[in-house]
Amino acid sequence: MKAIVVTDQAAGTAGMKLVERPEPQAAINDVVVQVHASGFTWDELTWPPTWTDRLGRDRTPVIPGHELAGVVTALGYGTTGLSVGQRVFGLTDWYRDGTLAEYIAMEARNLAPLPGDVDFTVGASLPMPGLTAWQGLFEHGRLQAGQSVLAHGAAGVVGSMVTQLASEAGAYVIGTGRAAHRQAALDFGAQEFVDLETNALEDVGRVDLVFDVFGGDIAKRSASLIRAGGTLVTIAGPTEARPADGLAVDFVVVSDRAQLNEIVQRVRDGRLRTNIGKVSTLEGAVATLNATERRAGKTIVRVRP
Ligand SMILES: NC(=O)c1ccc[n+]([C@@H]2O[C@H](COP(=O)([O-])OP(=O)(O)OC[C@H]3O[C@@H](n4cnc5c(N)ncnc54)[C@H](OP(=O)(O)O)[C@@H]3O)[C@@H](O)[C@H]2O)c1
Helix, strand or coil, rough: CCCEECCCCHHHHHCCCCCCCCCCCCCCCCCEEEEEEEEEEEECCHHHHHEEECCCCCCCECCCEEEEEEEEEEECCCCCCCCCCEEEEEECCCCCCCCCEEEEEHHHHHHHCCCCCHHHHHHHCHHHHHHHHHHHHHCCCCCCCCEEECCCCCCCCHHHHHHHHHHHHCCCCEEEEEEEHHHHHHCCCCCEEEEECCCCCHHHHHEEEEEECHHHHHHHHCCCEEEEEEEEEECCCCCCCCCCCCCEECCCCCCHHHHHHHHHHHHHHCCCCCCCCEEEEECCHHHCCCCCCCCCCCCECCCCC
């Protein structure tokens, strides 16, 4: 099968190559999926599990990409809950070969059925940002209607999901980003917008929940805005930022079939809009993922036309 592989961590996306690889076999509880569309997160080649297995051993050559939509072609021994021919979408294990390939073997539990009226390109764009926003807001942040949320990077891939899900849940959302993102953030449902390049974050006042995607200084300054009992949720890695009287949670998203069902249902009935940027073929993916211009939205590789 055709797949994109990386072998050189220092080279980043410039080291990507389209090559022939053996087709994967389904292990216990796995399925094999024929990939129709694959989602790539712009900085995933900097994540440690991209390069090692769970024991820290080098696992190159690695196939990147952690989101997909496609069709099940084989079941492993003991696999239940999915069937051959079923349309699916989901999020793959960080430590296994990924979705920039014609086929992938992955655990069935990391997939959910993709309804027939949802395009594969849309399906592949949902798992990472949708699940991350869902888990950050409702599991780690315990968001309640009427609370206020500071959604950093509100026009970005994760931030646009955070903004939409939080406002649907009845929260007051203050989005942040660059000046040029104001209208997009408001269109995603933010009631207010803070341009981090010129406005003072401190003018926001107190909030119940900060959803941080940046880490560093912005996370620290945001922590001081949190009301007693509120939460700083960050996806930017371990943080020293702590609210004075609240929780700080850094987490890594996990796949969840019930949550994927909730997310795709919202896309079908128009409550949730996905944020897709460039769409490329597998043949054009290396060039697309190495483009020099600014990237906005999720890059999707349409593996099968
Ligand atoms: N822990 C987890 O489970 C998890 C899950 C998903 C994602 N992540 C991580 O979360 C991060 C965000 O991912 P994403 O896909 O949402 O990225 P993204 O689409 O680039 O979102 C970031 C947004 O913030 C904006 N931005 C960046 N720097 C800014 C600054 N200094 N001031 C104002 N706005 C700024 C970006 O605009 P520009 O494009 O103009 O810079 C973009 O609109 C990534 O590092 C990703 O790896 C972690």
